[in-house]
Amino acid sequence: MIDKIKMIGFVLVFGIFWATALVAVDTMTGPRIEKYLLEKKRKKVLEALVIPYEKDSVEQVFTSNVKTEQIDGKEIFTAEDGSIAFEFAGPGSQGPMSGVIALSPGKDALKGIAIITQSETPGLGSRVLAADNLKNFRDKKVVPELAVVPAGTASAENEVDAITGATLTSNAIESLINKNVKATKTLIGQ
Amino acid sequence: MNLKELFGKKGAKTVKNGIWREHPISSATLGICSALAISNKVENAIAMSAGVIFVLILTAIIISLLRKIIPSRVRIIIYMITIAAGVTIVDLVLKAYFPIISEAMGPYVPLIITNCIIMGRAEAFFVQNPTKLSLLDALANGLAYGYTLMAIAIFREIFAFGTLLGVRVTPAGWVDWVVLAAPAGAFFVLGTFLWVTRTLAGVEPPKKS
């Protein structure tokens, strides 16, 4: 019986020691991690709103150009020219995807897109989401809907070229954009 | 500099064992998960090796110091708590100071806990040997693991991405062997690595079961 108590006691003391040590490490690293995550989000919002920034001036550029408000629990970022940005998340073709969508002041076209997380096929699907390719989405109309069409055939104002071999990712981003744009426009009453 | 002079007879044997004869990956086929998953870029391999070495050393110190008072029946739990705590620390440090690498390695960092090498050494060595030897064993196994990971990563990064630590090294016009970036490629490279090292170290093939 004594042995059992000794055993359990040892494990408990050992466990508590380590739990405390970890809390200490967490307190030391926590603020830094939070700062990084906040800066990361802000960078993406700026990227989507096509507001340029330097590596060290993210906070400054953000706070002087973007206003943050909460509408029904969703963060909406408004830039000085009236364009708005918001985060989105949803299923990609291989796993969850998330990023920031920005709409033009008239709310009828895309200002820009930035991707935060994705797990598409490297070299294929992920090329659709590369910063360079995302530039093709800028200024495209989202009314009635954004359409991603076979590579080289985009003509109308709401059409974007897909990348051959990355159809699924192209489709995924198209449906995510349309869905989230509609939802947000309803949210802000447009 | 003779290994024996540096570490004493026992120490030398410990080191040689860890690095070559009983190499954790080649001969005991331990710790393969990360050799496959993290080996496609050299910077990730370095981070992973550093993490594993840190946890190995931490575990070596704690377990060998406490080896005489750990009740035998709960020793596995004690190993687990130590290793899990060590890995939590590595995870936090990576997230705070190397966030890009932390994101690239993603869910594989906590999996250091299940890296059989650490558990294996704790049970086979740290709990039965004095701290100085345990530290040497931890270092030897850790470095062996590290050099394997890097060898595979250097190979994969050069052929699959054309870079080394992000610096372009292949000539223009070289077509990347993208298959090596994919998980499947990891198997091939590791298989080849095992073939070479096991033949060179004269490891006996496992008996047919």
Place this chain on the structure above:
Amino acid sequence: MGETSLLSIFITALLIQNVALFYLLGMCPFVALSRSLTTAMGMGAAVIFVVTLTSSANWVIYQILEATGSQIIQYIVFIIVIAACVQLVEMIMERFFPALQASFGIFLPLITVNCTVLFISLKVTTVDGLSYIQTVVYSVSAAVGFWLAMIIVAAINEKLDLIGRVPKGLQGPGIIMVITGIIALAFMGFSGMV
């Protein structure tokens, strides 16, 4: 992944993001037990059971951790829960299914340190944040996927043992790696399915 259908979770975990062939996990037992079909079958069945049990338990525990803001000890708690579950399963089997225990016997302790088990527990809580039902579906599918990979490789390995002349250094883990690599390549073809 809130709206992802259960079917797509199942297919993704089974074929597209197969725990062994895509995430490259569970290799220690995979390599050790893919030599023969019978051991592969046994291990696979054990994994399915343990994974579903542990991830359900860990999911519940994670809700508690989140509610109390103590996620910092998540790894420690998870791994101990896993070890405890495995012990529990072993004890129950010894008591009620001794024959099964005799054949499963050695695999169970191996599963505790199987990266797959911890990975799935982590994925359904911190990485993907699934609901309970999604967690169960995901766990079962992923474990079945692991099993599937194992029996395919084991079957091929057995055949190879009979007719092939594998070079000495490649025997054992080496050739298993090569076979698994080829199967992994094949599975990459599934990536368009969902």
